Amino acid sequence: xxxxxxxxxxxxxxxxxxxxxxxxxxxxxxxxxxxxxxxxxxxxxxxxxxxxxxxxxxxxxxxxxxxxxxxxxxxxxxxxxxxxxxxxxxxxxxxxxxxxxxxxxxxxxxxxxxxxxxxxxxxxxxxxxxxxxxxxxxxxxxxxxxxxxxxxxxxxxxxx
Numbered sequence: 001x002x003x004x005x006x007x008x009x010x011x012x013x014x015x016x017x018x019x020x021x022x023x024x025x026x027x028x029x030x031x032x033x034x035x036x037x038x039x040x041x042x043x044x045x046x047x048x049x050x051x052x053x054x055x056x057x058x059x060x061x062x063x064x065x066x067x068x069x070x071x072x073x074x075x076x077x078x079x080x081x082x083x084x085x086x087x088x089x090x091x092x093x094x095x096x097x098x099x100x101x102x103x104x105x106x107x108x109x110x111x112x113x114x115x116x117x118x119x120x121x122x123x124x125x126x127x128x129x130x131x132x133x134x135x136x137x138x139x140x141x142x143x144x145x146x147x148x149x150x151x152x153x154x155x156x157x158x159x160x
Contacts, residue, residue: 003111006032009039009101009135012073015116019146020077021156023114024084026144028159032111033087036077037104038070039097041131067092084159097131102139113143 008023010016020036027034040063074090081088093100105113118132136143146152 003030003032005035005108005110006030006112006114007035007037007101007105007108007110008077008114009037009097009116010070010073010077011097011116012038012069016073017076018149018152019114019116020080022144022146022152024077024081024086025152025155025159026112026114027081027086028084033089034081035104035108035110036074036081036088036090037101038074038090038092039100040066040070040092040094041097042095067094084156098134098138101135105139105141110141113139113141115143115145117145117147 003026006023006027008020010020023034023036026032042063070092074092078088078090091104093104101113104110113135115132115135118130118136136145
């Protein structure tokens with residue numbers, strides 16, 4: 001059965017660009033549709049307010065900034081996908097990162113989830129609270145973890 005739908009989870013930053021490039025590469029060589037998902041992390045906002053790092057108004061401004069950052073980031077990925085002739089869709093969601101991505105993957109019939117390497121877990125508590133770790137463990141479809149940025153760049157440049 002062919003892989004028709006690939007999803008890439010992006011959080012912003014340089015590591016997410018590498019992850020997106022690998023997802024674009026996979027989508028191109030497999031003739032798949034690529035969906036990029038950015039989630040505004042509402043848990044982070046709640047934690048910041050609960051610990052009194054920010055007040056409600058600051059949290060709303062920060063939330064808006066995160067959403068705008070996500071849209072700009074997804075636009076950059078869209079342009080990269082278009083240059084490689086990959087069918088592309090992007091989505092900005094809100095909520096718990098792993099839950100929203102898993103739900104969207106199920107709704108779109110995602111066959112393969114591409115994500116960056118989860119950060120190193122330093123405590124037992126993080127195994128149950130780190131969004132990347134939870135996404136990796138709870139995803140219902142196969143998951144590809146992207147490593148080796150040099151190899152990804154090489155593969156990405158090879159496709160025309």
